[in-house]
Amino acid sequence: MINEQFFNHVRLLEKTYFRKPQYNLFRVLRSESDEVRLHSRFLGDLLNPKGGHQHGGELLRLFLDKFDLSITADALVDVEYKNIDILIRSGDTAVIVENKIYAGDQKEQLSRYYEVMQKEGYTNIKIIYLTLMGHPPSDDSTVNLSPEFIKQHLIHASYDEHIHELINRYIELSATDAPLREALIQYADIISKLTHKLENKEHMEELKQLLKTGSNLAAIPNLLEAYNEVLVDYQLDIWKRISEEVRNKFGSLIGDSICNKDDPEEAVRAYVNNRRGSKYLNVETQLEGYDDTYLLVEQDHHIYFGVYCPDAEGSDEYKRIRRVVEDASVELNSEVWSNMPVAFYAEPKINFKNLGSEELEYLSSEHNRQAYADFIVTKLQEVVSLLK
Known part of the structure; x- marks a missing residue:
């Protein structure tokens, strides 16, 4: 049964596995939630085959593979092109990446971006809607997009899953490139904090075991309801x-x-x-x-x-x-x-x-x-x- 001893145990585990935050250049220079000047610019440079990472189109390919998309090696990647956070273009294909950390959608925002690309002559247009946890865009933002387009060409992506996995893969690729590897490790730390990831597996296992003890798990629904009421x-x-x-x-x-x-x-x-x-x-x-x-x-x-x-x-x-x-x-x-x-x-x-x-x-x-x-x-x- 959940009681004061249960919470004392949770606090003790947190102290045991707590890792003091390390120096992080991203936090020093920008707010962790700065969509444009931190996340879009950093991700845009990683995805750009001509970016400073020296991996050519490999990082872009790994990103697109996550969404079953492909693009030719001569792809152009721009940040804040006509207000589009990240734009990937090649041939008749345009991939719009709309990056949302906390900000809400503007009225007809995704519809406008689609129309901009249409007017520029692109016939194969995809939209990747990137949020912390993968939630969908608002109806106001997609109001002029057809249900068929939304179903087939609008992709929901998340920092919690897609970007977290991608950055860890990039870290593996940069094993011999210390500056890039360290930047990626620091960025992964930012993502973990934004998505409240518990990175220490031992800590997670201890918490799981605590919930499995006695009738603790059965009390969680009431605890969650009480938690929401405290927030209210x-x-x-x-x-x-x-x-x-x-x-x-x-x-x-x-x-x-x-x-x-x-x-x-x-x-x-x-x-x-x-x-x-x-x-x-x-x-x-x-x-x-x-x-x-x-x-x-x-x-x-x-x-x-x-x-x-x-x-x-x-x-x-x-x-x-x-x-x-x-x-x-x-x-x-x-x-x-x-x-x-x-x-x-x-x-x-x-x-x-x-x-x-x-x-x-x-x-x-x-x-x-x-x-x-x-x-x-x-x-x-x-x-x-x-x-x-």
């Missing part, structure tokens, strides 16, 4: 703190703001349990001095926030805000998105759909949850002050 409690607490501070600092909440709902707790529970139609949670208020512009805090895997313009970058208010920010002497260090002229990710950058032990320990602290809400509201105050 923590996330609801964060949203209440954000809502209260936004209301106090900027005015009443509007629209679909979570604390305007009849049952905010159930809304968070639906999000945690991935129920249909529960992709987003948000808090929204009118931006003073602007007719159709808002302060928005929203969650889609991560929590991001900033200034939101429903009419996107074509609107006068969007352009006006961008001019103010660009002319300001104060550097906001913000991002710019199609419908958000000023945008930030909450820090620490927690993926609430893929929580690891470090993130869970952080969320368990009431002090940390308040600091998380404070970070968001303080940044919004900086933005509002600048725009005034």
Whole structure:
């Protein structure tokens, strides 16, 4: 039966097999979840027959073999070609690799990429949709693709399986090339952390044996349900703190703001349990001095926030805000998105759909949850002050 002794045993095993993180150049230079500047660029160079790895087309061939695809030796590999993360081309064939670590899909994103390749004359088009765990793209992203194309030419790939196996194969091939081998080992470490892989087999065997002891395994379903409820409690607490501070600092909440709902707790529970139609949670208020512009805090895997313009970058208010920010002497260090002229990710950058032990320990602290809400509201105050 699962009791305090069970958890003590789990903690003891973790301490026994814990490996202190080694120096990792990728972590120093980039965020582990930086899709474009870390993952797409590194993978793009590995797949490029003319990349710096000195293995010609062999690494590309091994990648394509995983998906039963082939391409000629004269293949071109580009990163960020017309916003396509990785593009592989040869003859009449184009392989689009859309790389998603945590970011959501843009509207009609894969449809647009397909149309771009069609207009360039490619008749054999494949799309590899690469995510951490291999989940499918949104319906919005593929809205103009035929069901036949989606069934036959859209491939779901994952870092957890495909890229993890591929990088380990590359490590074997680079046994005599110390710089490349070390880079690949460090990258494999990044993937293991992102996908929460337990690399130590002895540790896994010990945990399995612990679950097989007595009636421990039978208690797991109740334990998982309780775990989800704890996540609901923590996330609801964060949203209440954000809502209260936004209301106090900027005015009443509007629209679909979570604390305007009849049952905010159930809304968070639906999000945690991935129920249909529960992709987003948000808090929204009118931006003073602007007719159709808002302060928005929203969650889609991560929590991001900033200034939101429903009419996107074509609107006068969007352009006006961008001019103010660009002319300001104060550097906001913000991002710019199609419908958000000023945008930030909450820090620490927690993926609430893929929580690891470090993130869970952080969320368990009431002090940390308040600091998380404070970070968001303080940044919004900086933005509002600048725009005034």
